[in-house]
Amino acid sequence: xxxxxxxxxxxxxxxxxxxxxxxxxxxxxxxxxxxxxxxxxxxxxxxxxxxxxxxxxxxxxxxxxxxxxxxxxxxxxxxxxxxxxxxxxxxxxxxxxxxxxxxxxxxxxxxxxxxxxxxxxxxxxxxxxxxxxxxxxxxxxxxxxxxxxxxxxxxxxxxxxxxxxxxxxxxxxxxxxxxxxxxxxxxxxxxxxxxxxxxxxxxxxxxxxxxxxxxxxxxxxxxxxxxxxxxxxxxxxxxxxxxxxxxxxxxxxxxxxxxxxxxxx
Numbered sequence: 130x131x132x133x134x135x136x137x138x139x140x141x142x143x144x145x146x147x148x149x150x151x152x153x154x155x156x157x158x159x160x161x162x163x164x165x166x167x168x169x170x171x172x173x174x175x176x177x178x179x180x181x182x183x184x185x186x187x188x189x190x191x192x193x194x195x196x197x198x199x200x201x202x203x204x205x206x207x208x209x210x211x212x213x214x215x216x217x218x219x220x221x222x223x224x225x226x227x228x229x230x231x232x233x234x235x236x237x238x239x240x241x242x243x244x245x246x247x248x249x250x251x252x253x254x255x256x257x258x259x260x261x262x263x264x265x266x267x268x269x270x271x272x273x274x275x276x277x278x279x280x281x282x283x284x285x286x287x288x289x290x291x292x293x294x295x296x297x298x299x300x301x302x303x304x305x306x307x308x309x310x311x312x313x314x315x316x317x318x319x320x321x322x323x324x325x326x327x328x329x330x331x332x333x334x335x336x337x338x339x340x341x342x343x344x345x346x347x348x349x350x351x352x353x354x355x356x357x358x359x360x361x362x363x364x365x366x367x368x369x370x371x372x373x374x375x376x377x378x379x380x381x382x383x384x385x386x387x388x389x390x391x392x393x394x
Contacts, residue, residue, distance in 0.1 A: 132165040161196055170203045176382040183249070183362075185229050188214040197221040206249070208366075212239040219246065229364060231278070231326065240265050244273055252276040252326040252364060254301055256310055259317060266319035276324030276364055277307050279349075283329055283341045301327070304349055311358045322358060325349070328366030334380055339365070 132143050140147045142162050150160065174184060185206040188197065192214060197207065198221040206227030207218035218228055228248040230239070235251075240262055243251055253259045253275055266273045278301035302310070307325065314322060325346065329338055346363060353360070369380040 130165075130168050132162045132168070159193075161193070163199060166196065166199060167203065170200065170205060173382065174204070183227060185227065187368075188218055192217055194221055197223070212236075212242050215239075215243060215246070215248070225249070229276075231328075231364075231366075237261065237265060241269070244269050244271055247271075247273075250274050250276045250324055250362070250364070252278050252324070254278050256302065256306065259310060259320065263317040263319050272319050272321055274323040274361075275320045276326045276362065277302065277310060277322065278326040278328070279304055279307050279346075281327055281329065281342055281345050283338060283345065304345075307349075308352060311353050312356055314356075314358065322360070324360055324362035324364050326364035326366065331368035332370040333368060334370040334372075334377065336381060 134141055136146075142160055143164050147160065150158075170184070177184075183206050184204070185208040186197065186200050187208045189208075189210050191197075194217055197205075197217060201222045205223070206229070207214075207221075207223050208229045208231055209215045209218055210230070210232030215228065215230060219225065225246045225248045228246075229250045229252060230243045230248060231252040233254050235258065240251065244262075244266055251262060251273065253262060259275065259277070262273070262275060280301035280303060282303070311322060314320075327342055327346065329342060333339075342365070350360065369382070372379055
């Protein structure tokens, strides 16, 4: 459902004529539809109901406090990439147990803050970062849940400037490196490995890249089970696209649900 429509040659968002707002509010301004926000979130939640996911809104996409507060009311968690975003998510009322700290270049201050707030996961981008997290966790005398971002070397079939899952993209570690880290799990006494994370890009309009990722992760999960690693979460990233022209179709969420169901088998 699209809440942005023309009526009698005037552009409306929900029941409000944008021209009337433009006469009252200094332009340019940002306008958000609460109805559209609720529809989009609840539709996503409904489609994936069978697998009961934790849906984490990417705060970097929009850090508007009011908007995030409304998402919290709908049951959303938050994916953050900085201490600033983490503080916004907490201020919006999102439970720490629904917050995932992702992203490259986390500072020691940010890691320490996240540990003290006891968030759901810190997703590490490298072995060096895991060593840092373990050291800071030791100072706090806390065993903390950590995910490892894997670079699956799979294309999101999107613009190369927003592709993040190929081996040439400098994000995450290879599956072989991740396996080595898991093999050395007892070297990190203040870390509990609970997730693998993957992000293959933004504006993805096809389901096939996700199929390839889930197949690869399913096989990888079998390997790590053999060395005593039993994960709680797969943090599946990669932005599903939106149509920018009339000849483009919406991303089919139901097809992605089918892939999850097959992978769980």
